[in-house]
Amino acid sequence: MAPTPSPAPAPAGPFGMAGAGALPSRLAQFYALTKPRVVQLIVFCAFIGMVLAVPGLPSRAQWGLMAIASAGIWLVAGAAAAFNCLVERHIDARMKRTAWRPTARGELSNRQALAFSALLCTAGSALLYWWVNALTMWLTFATFVGYAVVYTVILKPRTPQNIVIGGASGAMPPVLGWAAMTGDVGAEALILFLIIFLWTPPHFWALALYRVEDYRKSGLPMLPVTHGSEYTRLQVFLYTLILFAGCLMPFVYGMSSWIYLAAAVLLGTGFCLYGYWLWRDYSDALARKTFRFSLVHLSLLFAALLVDHYVF
Ligand code: HEM
Numbered sequence: 001m002a003p004t005p006s007p008a009p010a011p012a013g014p015f016g017m018a019g020a021g022a023l024p025s026r027l028a029q030f031y032a033l034t035k036p037r038v039v040q041l042i043v044f045c046a047f048i049g050m051v052l053a054v055p056g057l058p059s060r061a062q063w064g065l066m067a068i069a070s071a072g073i074w075l076v077a078g079a080a081a082a083f084n085c086l087v088e089r090h091i092d093a094r095m096k097r098t099a100w101r102p103t104a105r106g107e108l109s110n111r112q113a114l115a116f117s118a119l120l121c122t123a124g125s126a127l128l129y130w131w132v133n134a135l136t137m138w139l140t141f142a143t144f145v146g147y148a149v150v151y152t153v154i155l156k157p158r159t160p161q162n163i164v165i166g167g168a169s170g171a172m173p174p175v176l177g178w179a180a181m182t183g184d185v186g187a188e189a190l191i192l193f194l195i196i197f198l199w200t201p202p203h204f205w206a207l208a209l210y211r212v213e214d215y216r217k218s219g220l221p222m223l224p225v226t227h228g229s230e231y232t233r234l235q236v237f238l239y240t241l242i243l244f245a246g247c248l249m250p251f252v253y254g255m256s257s258w259i260y261l262a263a264a265v266l267l268g269t270g271f272c273l274y275g276y277w278l279w280r281d282y283s284d285a286l287a288r289k290t291f292r293f294s295l296v297h298l299s300l301l302f303a304a305l306l307v308d309h310y311v312f
């Protein structure tokens with residue numbers, strides 16, 4: 001009888017199996033479920049919300065509060081990502097990009113992934129409730145439900161607008177950060193929410209364009225599969241234009257000075273150019289560059305808010 005083929009070795013996955021190289025392999029598998037690189041940027045955006053909520057330099061106590069709030073948001077966001085990996089294990093197994101995930105490969109059982117997600121969510125919520133404030137805990141928990149249930153379970157398999165509506169949960173971090181420091185939700189935080197909300201469609205659809213075969217196999221109704229490449233590229237371009245306008249709002253509202261404005265104009269022009277080129281002259285390589293640029297755009301834009309806040 002032929003021996004049962006053993007599964008191919010897990011490739012170094014994009015979400016940190018490689019980055020977690022020094023960790024024992026079991027720990028690395030759990031860590032990979034938290035989609036570490038995505039969650040890092042999420043926590044960074046939450047941190048900027050915290051920084052902007054405190055006029056001038058934070059006190060020692062405020063630095064402490066920021067650290068605890070960041071940890072709490074990190075844990076709950078990781079829990080949401082792990083829950084997504086559990087729910088989508090069969091879909092992930094059909095896509096090249098995600099087939100390496102420990103849940104897709106059956107290396108972690110459903111029970112283990114669920115327990116891990118519940119543990120992180122409980123620990124993060126407890127931190128936020130006892131050491132930050134109840135509003136932040138409830139808003140973060142609502143964000144967990146928004147991503148893990150509303151986006152992953154309800155919207156993603158049903159509508160190509162899944163990531164537009166579901167993007168609202170990804171846009172919450174600055175609101176969570178602001179609430180952690182003030183116990184309130186300020187207009188400034190809502191402006192940052194709007195920026196991430198408008199950024200999400202070009203961020204995701206650029207990726208979906210060059211991963212279209214993966215999404216076709218997955219059975220998910222992503223825009224390039226349901227409406228084709230040209231329509232998706234037009235949407236990407238239009239969103240980069242609206243995003244450009246949205247990114248001017250912190251300056252118009254008086255939250256920032258010319259330092260942020262210069263960064264917003266430069267980064268926005270870059271993203272619009274990518275959107276335009278992609279629309280007019282598509283290639284997978286350009287779509288990949290546009291996706292990568294989306295990450296640079298958001299990271300530097302929020303870093304500019306930080307610099308601006310402390311310089312002015
Ligand atoms: C519903 C909203 C969103 C969707 C559907 C989405 C989708 C995706 C997908 C599919 C990837 C995987 C790329 C790959 O495997 O090569 C990705 C990567 C990434 N996303 Fe998003 N994203 C969303 C929101 C966000 C938000 C709000 C942030 C941060 C604020 C973010 C940050 C990142 C980062 C940093 C990566 C790169 C990960 C890596 O290099 O390993 N995303 N996104």
Ligand SMILES: CC(C)=CCC/C(C)=C/CC/C(C)=C/COP(=O)(O)OP(=O)(O)O
Pocket residue numbers: 035038042073076077078080081084088098140141143144147169170172173
């Ligand atoms: C509490 C809190 C702040 C929660 C944040 C929720 C969260 C992790 C939002 C990020 C969005 C994200 C990882 C999208 C990936 O899309 P996908 O899930 O469609 O990608 P996939 O195909 O890689 O699974």
